[in-house]
Every structure is written in structure tokens, then in C-alpha cells.
Amino acid sequence: MPQTLPLNRLRTLRWPAALLGLGLLATGCGHGQSQAPALSPQAQARAYLDGNQPDEAVKLLRELHARTPDDVDVARALTEAQVKAGRADAWAEELRQAIAKNERAVDQYMLGLTLFSRARDAGAPTVAAFERAIALSPTTAEFHYRLGVARLESEQYAAALGPLRKAVEMAPERAGWKLPLAKALARTGDTTGAVEALGTVVRGSPTPAEVATARALMNPLADPFQNFPKAAEAKLEEGMRYLHELDAPQHALIAFEEILHDYPDLAVVHALLGLAYQRLDDAGRAVDEFKQAIERAPQDGKNQLYLGELYLSRQRTEAARTAFEKAAALNPLLDLAWFRLGDMRLEARDLDTAKEAFQVAVTLAPDSAAARGKLSLVYQLQGDYTAAQRELKAVADKDPENTEFALRLGLLYTEEAQKARRPEDRQKAASEAERWLGKVLETQPDNAVASKALQVLKGQ
Helix, strand or coil, X not given: CCCCCCCHHHHHCCXXXXXXXXXXXXXXXXXXXXXXXXXXXXXXXXXXXXXXXXXXXXXXXXXXXXXXXXXXXXXHHHHHHHHHCCCHHHHHHHHHHHHHHCCCHHHHHHHHXXXXXXXXXXXXXXXHHHHHHHHHCCCCHHHHHHHHHHHHHCCCXXXXXXXXXHHHXXXXXXXXXXXXXXXXXXXXXXXXXXXXXXXXXXXXXXXHHHHHHHHHHHHHHCXXXXXXXXXXXXXXXXXXXXXXXXXXXXXHHHHXXXXXXXXXXXXXXXXXXXHHHHHCCCHHHHHHHHHHHHHHCXXXXXXXXXXXXXXXXXXXXXXXXXXXXXXXXXXXXXHHHHHHHHHXXXXXXXXXXXXXXXXXXXXXXXXXXXXXXXXXXXXXXXXXXXXXXXXXXXXHHHCCCCHHHHHHHHHHHHHHHHHCCCHHHHHHHHHHHHHHHHHHHHHCCCCHXXXXXXXXXXXX
């Protein structure tokens, strides 16, 4: 079973700056650094910040802010630049003077961000600034979000819930905003709500940093070894060594059964016992143990995943699907559950739901060739060749020796060339097809599929 974070990590988890602090453009306006010759002022500012030139960014962003004083994204970027330039104190004083002359919500917001960047002011002073920004502009979701984060970082978990809920209600498209909400919910005892929030995050195309934060939040919530009796730890390690390292499930059974003799309600041991029985091909007893684990720990999605895998191996497809759905709902960070659901929905030709499931699987396990391959197939069946090729190339670029994916790319481009209406599109796809098929034939000269596809191209 995977290692999990200790419970106190949920309390001490600090949020990556790109999510909740002053990593501003990435979470706000969504403008990344562009490779185009002519960058927009905001994109150029981002480039300066990424290149450790905050002074240059400040010049650009001051001009932008003067032209669009109510633009929250620009205001946030300007504050980031000022802080990175080492002028947080001077910037805070400038904002206070501006507020004294003519109080504006955006100035209070920028003051709150500036104070949040300084440990000594990250509590009450920051909260007061964001509260004032909300009073002046109650319909700006960003202000509610930042207030919630400030309270969360001050360990005012109950007080953080209101503004965080308000923020995600006002801006439901900001899936990443549900990460701090999930932490606040978990810290106030609403585990179900926290898990639901994390489920929204993983289905909302999160960044790798957001996925990492989601995992850090989910791990202690789904830790099967919470409150495990110390007296049984040595026997547990013995059983797991027999099961996972020595491939001796019969010996593992003995160890796990000894633990259950003294502690019959340990769900994780029932699950391990089920895995041992499954290894011995005793499906009936494995199912019984998994069901006992589920009964004792109904909130643990991994037990549903184990049961689903067993049902799937026995061709009990409908029962497996139900178990995988429960697994993904109880623990949305289980990429295998999403992959299995995608596979089943693809088999049923339910392409839209299959795509959603595989997208989550790829988000959670971006290096999974199997998940990307299946997602590519869904895109291909939907006629989205560009997206299908993107997924295959992601694997081929990381693993240039992967002949299977090179062949799939060649066949995909061949299909696109055959279906293209415009001659230029047909020629472009045919050229790519020949390139990828040629790579296959370099290493596998007798590959009949690649040879036939090349013949089809030449016969067009």
C-alpha cells in the first residue's frame, strides 16, 4: 500500500506561492510566457518576472495599472513584481497613502497581498485589508478567495469557510480554488465535503502543482493506518514483506490473521488479507475480506478499488464498474480507478464520459503511457486528430524508442490524410505519417502494418 502523510501534515501544509500567495499571473489572468515575437505588456511582464527582472516588470505593470486601475490581475501582478523587487515595505506605504487620499477596493486588495508576503503581517493586518476590499467591492470573487486563504493560513479554519465557499460559488470555473476550501473543510471535520472538493479539482484540468497539493490533502484523509496499534506493527511489517517482497501470500495470511485475532476490526488488515487470498486465487474469500474492510472503513476508496479489480478479473463487469465509481468518489486521487472507468466507458462507446475519465487519469499520472494511449484513442474516435496526436507525441517524445506509439502516430496521420478534404491538409498529414512510419521500419523492417500503411499513402 502507498505511504501516506502523517495527520499533522494537514495542519502544517503551506500552500505553494503559485496557488495561494503571489504567484500571480499563473492563477489569475492565465497568461503564460509566450514564444511569439511580440508579447503583450502583461506577457512581457511575466517574462521579466520569470527572468528575475522584477524592476522591468514594475515599469510595465505600473503603466498597465494606470490605464486599467480596476483590473485585479494586473494589480496582483504589480504587487508580485514589487515584492520580488524587494520593495514590499515601500509598496505597502505607497498603498496606504493612496488609500488615505481615495480609498479603493483594488488598493486594499494589493495592500492585503503585500502584507500577506510578510510573515509578521500575514495574520490580522492581511485579513483586515481583504475584509475592507470586500466591503468596497463585494462582487469580486478574488477578494473573497484571498480573505479565505489569509484566515486559513492563520489557522482560523471555521472563519475561512465562508469566504472560500463564496469565492468558489462566484467563480466555479476556478477549480484550483477548492484546494484551500478542502483543507478548511477537513480541519473543521467535514471530510466528505473535503473529498468532494478535491474531486472537483482533479476534474478541472489542474496544474501539476495543484495535483501535488491535492495529494498532500487527500493522503492523510485516506490513511488506512491511522490509529494502527503499535503492538501489531511488527507483525504487519512481517505480513507485508511476505506479500509484497517475498511473494509468499500463504505466510502473509498467517501474519494478518494473527493480527485480526487480537484486533478484528482493523479494516486495513482485512484488505491486506483479501489481497493475499487474491494472490492465492481464492476469489471467494478475497471478496469476503474486501467487503469486511469496506464495512469497517466505508470512507476508504482503496478498498473499493481492490474489490473492483477482483470483480474485473472475474469478468463481473457491472459489479466492477460500481466499485470503481465508488472508489473514485471516495478518493478522487486514485488514478487507476479513473483509468478502469475510462476503459469500461470506452468499451461501451460512451466516448464523452470515457474521455473525462481518461483525462483525469492522465492528469493524475502524466507519465502513464497506457492512459495517454487510451485518451488518444477516444480523441481519434471523436475525430479530433490534433488532440489524439498530442497525447501520442507526449509519450513518443519521452520515450523515442517506443515503437508502438510511433506506429500509432503513423497510422493516425495516415487516417487523417485519407479523410482530409483540402489537398494541403492531406499532404501535411501524409508527410507526418511517412515520417513516423519510417521510424518504425528503421527498427522493425518487417513490420507489416507500417509497410501496408505506407503503401496506402503512396496509392492516394
